[in-house]
Amino acid sequence: MASFRKRRMVCATAFVAIGAILSGAAPAQTDVGLTFKDSGPSHPPVAPHPSSDAPNIVLIMLDDVGYGQFGTFGGAVPSPAMDALAKEGLRFTRFHTTGICSPTRAALLTGRNHHNAGFGINGEMATGYDGYTGVIPSSTATFAKVLQESGYATAWFGKNHNTPVSEAGPAGPFNHWPTGMGFDHFYGFNGWGADQWSPVLYNDTTPVPPSTDPDYILNTDLADKAIAWMHKVQSTAPGKPYLLYLATGATHAPHHAPPEWIAKFKGKFDDGWDAYREKAFARQKQLGVIPQTAKLTPRPDAIPAWDTLSAEKKRIYAREMEVFAGFSAHTDYEVGRVIKAAQEQSGSRDTLVIYILGDNGASAEGGLDGTINELAPGNFLAAEAAVTTENLPKLGGPDYDNHMSYGWAWAVDAPFRYYKQVVSHLGAIRNPMIVSWPSHIKDPGAVRSQFLHVIDIAPTILDAAGMKMPESVDGVPQKPLDGVDALPVVLDGKTPEVRKIQYFEMMANRGIFANGWFASAKISDPWIPYRANLDPFAVKWELYNLDKDFTQADDLADVMPGKLQQMKDLWWAQAGRNNVLPIDWRVGTRMNPKPKDRNHYVLYPGTINYPELIGPDVRNRTWTATAKGTFNASDKGMIVTQGGVSGGWAFYLRDGVPVFDYNLMGIHRYRVTGSHAIPDNAKSLEMRFAYSGKASEQGAGGVVSFYADGKPVGKGTIERTLPNFISLTEGLDVGADYGSPVADYPFPAPFSGDLQSVTLDMR
Missing domain, CATH: 3.30.1120.10 (Arylsulfatase, C-terminal domain)
Structure with a gap:
């Protein structure tokens, strides 16, 4: 019996070894018998873990922020949370970004120059050239991936502008979403911006239903979710370090903020943008964030002097800045809550906070007058979307996708010239940064003036965690980092320049x-x-x-x-x-969505945020939406909608009556309502849009006709449509509205009846 058992043990051991060889792994255990009694001691798997002194890391990036925007760097917007962090940490006065959204974020995450990471431009404008694919290649793994595989808990909250447009739909693939790029958890939005009142959000890769809280706003939601995640990690794995990446949608347009925050700035900017820059410049010298020898750059020719403006224009522009300042101050408060929570609950583990004030300079994309819709110029609607006195009471609220005059973008970029996109000048690329690491920074409150770039953050974080970028990740050889380790600069202000050369494009x-x-x-x-x-x-x-x-x-x-x-x-x-x-x-x-070869779509309830750039194309053509199911005169709710407050259309029932709404970017809103309710037990509902323009004509109107089981139930006219974009920040939904509402229907308007499918046919 003993010899039998011995032979069985040898066979079992050989089987385990062969299986390991076939699977490509070394055998973990070689002394396995028939039972635990005649087996050697086991060796349970050990989860990877970094060193005991590896810090918690909180990385924060704001959006579209000028150097002279917040008070911590001389701006007129009070920023007590930033002030407190700078007092215990460091202010960096020569830190640089790529000058626009996606590229800066790709460079931040990978430590490679933005073209090397596939993001020479925002993903919506990607081409097939290597530097402009809009895809972070597997050869440029993120620093988060390295931390994750080394035992860090990792989470990303807020803006994700690095998922390829073609992969941002509900079917994925998801390997280029945050959860595929080194983050255990993602809660936020895809794309360049989000409606603060009704954003399209994802929990990992699952769409989040719209909030029913009448006081909901995104800044607060992101802060709440980030704090809750930190608490969960520390409650369940107190010895596990974490990386928390918070990328707010603020202060990118639309400029939305609670009314009480906007009210704090009433009358504060009545003296205009020239005076703003003069005052900011003086404060910056007092704070030591610019040298005493610095010169205030002149006003660009495109921007009028404030004292040449009419009283009406001054009123409009001043109100735009009040809204922007309220948005900015609210952002400082909510981000401050996250920083405070991280510092209070970190326990014995040290916390490194890196706070980057903007992925580029302030945005001048609102034009001279500001706009109620930042996409309007791309639809040749800039003049009609210009802010007027009639718009002022609603600026900052849920009705507009508003943006401010470029005069204010120039002002809050003080003391530099120009603004976002114009990377030839510092107003686009020089962003403030604050770093706090109490146990390691020996000169709290100091200023660092070494020239740094956003690509330097990845190697700096890895060094702080005791790691380096490996030569291979998931079997893929890695491109060398373009960034340099700036940790020596953080630890010692006398460190010589670590970055000698940097291009911008x-x-x-x-x-x-x-x-x-x-x-x-x-x-x-x-x-x-x-x-x-x-x-x-x-x-x-x-x-x-x-x-x-x-x-x-x-x-x-x-x-x-x-x-x-x-x-x-x-x-x-x-x-x-x-x-x-x-x-x-x-x-x-x-950037314009290209006409699709596909003209027939069968969509089902639960289709949520199907992106415009890859979804159905109803622009400048005749098209039909046909709903199948069982419909009754008592039914209500959304059948199918595309876009939202920034522009879009919606086909729905209101107490059995078909309705079609069209939002021309907030400039005009059209509604066609059926002549009567549909009959009970109808099996088919149709909305037919007959385009009235010629084949070469863009943005024309059309006739809307409704049918129930093929019988007409009303018709009407839409005078104009959007020629180039519907809404690049909100997609198409079936059976409910998951973004912001196109019009004033009950929101989110889930369909109450039996909706089985919706077919879209274009011709």
Whole structure:
């Protein structure tokens, strides 16, 4: 019997070994018998865990923030939470971003230059060139992936602008969503912006039903969810360090804020944007966040002097800034709650907080007058969407996708010139940063002036956690990091410059930094949506000595042509090395949804936020929506809708009567209502839209007709439609409205009857 048992043990051991070989893994246990009594001791798997002194990490990135926006860096918006963090930490005055949303975030997460990470431009404008795919390649893994595989708990709250447009739909794939890029948990939104009152949110990859709380607002929701996640991690695994990444939608348009926060700033900006910059400039020198020798850069020619404006324009513009300031102050408060919670519950584990005030400078995309809809210029509606005195009472509320005048974007970018997108100048790329690490920073309250870039954050975080980017992740060889470890700068203010060279490029606006010098070429302003006729080779290059000229005020190009040529040559060399070529200055034509080959869609209830860029295309054509099911005269609710408050359409029943609403970006709202209720037990409901324009005509209206089981139940006319975009931030929903409402129907309007499917046919 003993020999039998011995032979069985040998066989079992051999079987385990062979299985391990076939699976590609080394055998974990070689002394396995028939029972535990004649087996060796077991070795349970051990979860990966970092060193005991690895810190908790809180990484925060705000959106569209000017250098001179918040009080901590001299702005007029009080920021007590930032002030408190800066007092115990450090303020960085020469930190830089890529000048626009997706690229900065790709660079932040991967530690590679944005073109090397596939995001030379926002994903909505991606092309097939290597630097512009809109896809973070597997060869540029995120630092979060490294932390996750080393035992960190990881979570991302807020804005995700790095999932490819083609993969952002309800069917995925999801490997380029946050949960596929190194984060255990994601709660937030996809795309460049979100309605603060009615955002389209995801819990990991599952759509979140709209809130029924009348006081709901996104800033507060994100803070609540982030705090709850931290508490859960610390409650269930108190020894486990975490990475919390909070990327607010604020202060990107739409500028939404609770009325009481906006009211705090009534009358505060009546003296205008010129006065704002003068005051901010003086405060910045007092705070030491700019040198005493710095010069305030002049007003761009496109921006009128405040004292030349009419009283009506001053009233409009001042109110826009009050709304923006309320939005900003509310953001400081809510983010401050997250920071306070992290500091209070961290226990014995140290907490490193990195707070980046903006993924780029303030946005000038609202045009001169500001707008009730930031997408209006792309639909040739800029003039009609300009803010008027009639709009003022509702600015900041749920009815508009509002944005402020570019005069204020320039003002809050003080002391620099220009704004988001214009990466040739510091107003687009120099963003404040605050770093707090109490147990390691020996000079709290100090200012750091070393030149850093957003790509330097990934290696810095990994070093703080005692790690490095591996040569291979998930079997894929990794591109070297473009970022440099800036932890020595954090720990010692006397550390020499760690970054010597950095290029900048955004839609052919160009810049290059090298050893204190900066050369730049500006081709376009942000409020121009269609730029294909511009010539990037006709642009005049400028030259600045940033070691002596903090604000980029004195152009030396004419007196140092040899140095300028050297810098231009360096830019082209960096462009070739980093997948920047070919440069492409088009904007609107790259972003417009392309007509689809597919003209027939069968959709089912539960289809939520089907993105416009990959979903049904109803623009500039005749189309039909046909609902199948069993419908009665008592039914109500949404059948199918696309878009929301920023623009869109909705087909629904109101007490059995069919209704079609069309929102022309808040400028006009059209409604066609059926002549009578549908009959009981109808099996088919149709909304037919007959486009009235010619084949080459865009944005024309049409005739809406309703049918129940093929019999007419009413018709009416829509005067105009949207030619280029419906709503790039909200998709298509069936059976309910998961985004913001297109019109004033009960929201979220779940369908009350038996809706089985909706077919969309376009021709």
